[in-house]
Structures are given as structure tokens and as C-alpha cells.
Amino acid sequence: MRFSVVLSLVGAALATPVLEKRLDTSTHCGQWDTVTASPYSLLLDQWGLSDATSGSDCASITSLSGTTIAWTTTFDWVGGTSVKSFTDIELTSGVNVPLSSITSAPSTWKWSISSSGTVVADVAYDLFTSATSGGSNAYEIMIWLANYNSGPISYTYSSSGSAVAIKTGVSLAGYTWSLYYGSNGSNYVYSFLPSSTITSFSGDVNLFLKYLTSNGYISSSQYLTTAQAGVEATSGSATITTSAYSLVINS
Numbered sequence: 001m002r003f004s005v006v007l008s009l010v011g012a013a014l015a016t017p018v019l020e021k022r023l024d025t026s027t028h029c030g031q032w033d034t035v036t037a038s039p040y041s042l043l044l045d046q047w048g049l050s051d052a053t054s055g056s057d058c059a060s061i062t063s064l065s066g067t068t069i070a071w072t073t074t075f076d077w078v079g080g081t082s083v084k085s086f087t088d089i090e091l092t093s094g095v096n097v098p099l100s101s102i103t104s105a106p107s108t109w110k111w112s113i114s115s116s117g118t119v120v121a122d123v124a125y126d127l128f129t130s131a132t133s134g135g136s137n138a139y140e141i142m143i144w145l146a147n148y149n150s151g152p153i154s155y156t157y158s159s160s161g162s163a164v165a166i167k168t169g170v171s172l173a174g175y176t177w178s179l180y181y182g183s184n185g186s187n188y189v190y191s192f193l194p195s196s197t198i199t200s201f202s203g204d205v206n207l208f209l210k211y212l213t214s215n216g217y218i219s220s221s222q223y224l225t226t227a228q229a230g231v232e233a234t235s236g237s238a239t240i241t242t243s244a245y246s247l248v249i250n251s
């Protein structure tokens with residue numbers, strides 16, 4: 001009896017599968033599909049899908065080596081004037097820390113676009129902060145690398161309908177940015193827009209957070225809860241290929 005118990009325990013131990021996860025490089029098109037690739041997740045996040053009269057959005061991870069991930073997304077949205085999807089790579093480690101304790105957030109992002117016809121989209125980092133760790137969103141900070149016929153959320157618009165910056169000529173991470181501010185109804189949004197498209201970014205994302213806290217736009221006691229980078233698509237057809245993306249939050 002005792003002997004057979006021991007034997008079956010040994011058998012169970014030998015049968016335990018190696019806990020090594022294979023990278024999921026398959027294509028996902030579901031509205032809320034999520035692919036885990038630690039320290040990241042690929043999120044389809046087609047939150048505005050119902051605004052489209054037709055279309056689709058798919059994405060896949062190409063490779064992951066340490067903290068450098070490669071991925072691609074293809075969208076083809078028809079109809080509506082609202083954002084359909086923000087398909088992105090979310091960092092799953094190092095977040096939920098107060099802005100005051102972040103020492104650096106080095107990042108690289110190399111990407112390219114191939115599109116046909118008129119595209120309304122942007123390529124951007126999307127960060128969220130909250131009054132508490134893991135709490136509800138208070139502020140959203142976007143760092144745009146490209147703006148295709150889209151525009152940032154703003155409280156103020158010119159007579160021609162374009163958003164008016166609250167600050168221009170902001171020099172950060174080797175580029176010049178305009179800063180916009182508004183609300184989308186659920187949280188305040190600060191958006192940094194570059195003077196021209198950046199297809200190979202390499203810099204410290206914390207510089208943008210420090211700019212906002214040191215100029216009194218956001219309290220440094222706010223927690224960074226979410227750090228994403230992806231493609232916010234409203235309409236048109238495009239494939240955005242990221243050959244290398246990395247983000248590390250040091251605190």
C-alpha cells in the first residue's frame with residue numbers, strides 16, 4: 001500500500017510537463033483577444049468596433065527576445081468617425097508604481113507602415129495613471145509617433161477644426177513636441193505630438209512623465225498603472241509592422 005503510494009508519487013513527478021511556454025505567433029482577430037508574451041501582452045482591444053460598418057483588425061507577435069518584441073497589425077475599417085481599435089503591446093511588469101519613484105523608462109520602437117488610400121490612425125504610446133495602485137484611470141498620457149489624418153483630444157479647437165496645443169516647442173528625447181490636453185469623457189488626456197513622424201524612437205519615456213509632473217500637470221503621487229504602445233485606428237487599410245519594441249520601467 002505504502003509502496004504503491006510512493007510509486008504513484010514518483011510517476012506523477014516524472015509525468016510533470018516542462019513548464020515552458022511556446023511563443024504564440026498565430027494571427028488573432030477577436031475583439032478582445034489577448035496574447036501573453038511576458039513581460040508583454042498583445043491586446044487586440046477593438047473597443048470602438050461597433051462604430052464600423054464593416055472591417056477587421058488582426059495582429060500577431062513575430063518574435064520575442066528578452067524585452068524586445070516584434071509584432072504586426074493589419075486593420076481595414078470602413079465607416080464611422082470614431083476610433084475602432086487600439087491594438088497594442090502592454091507591459092505587464094514594473095507598473096503600478098508612483099510616478100515619483102520611477103527613475104527611468106527606456107524604450108525603443110522601430111516600425112513601418114504600408115497603407116492604401118486614406119488612413120485615419122495614429123501610432124502612439126498610451127500610458128494611464130491612477131490615484132491608487134491598480135485603481136481607475138485618472139489621466140491618460142499619449143506620446144504619438146505618427147498622426148495619419150487624426151488628431152489629439154483637446155478642450156480647444158481652432159475655427160478650422162484642428163486641436164489647439166496648450167504648449168508648443170517642447171523638447172524631449174531628442175524631438176520637438178506639441179502638448180494637447182482634453183477629456184474623452186472618462187479620463188483626462190495629455191497628448192504629445194511630434195513635429196514629424198518618428199519611425200525609430202529611442203529614448204526615456206519617463207522624460208514625458210517628468211515633464212508633466214514638474215510642470216504641475218499631473219501629481220507625482222499618481223500611480224502609473226498601464227503602459228501600452230500601439231495603433232489607434234479609425235478608418236482605412238494599413239499594416240503596421242514593429243520590427244523592435246521594448247519598454248522597461250525602472251523604479
Ligand SMILES: *[C@@H]1O[C@H](CO)[C@@H](O)[C@H](O)[C@H]1NC(C)=O
Nearest residue numbers: 083140153184185186187189
Ligand atoms: C478614453 O476612454 C477610454 C475609457 O473608456 C480609454 O480606454 C481610452 O483609451 C480613452 N482615450 C482616448 C484617447 O480616446
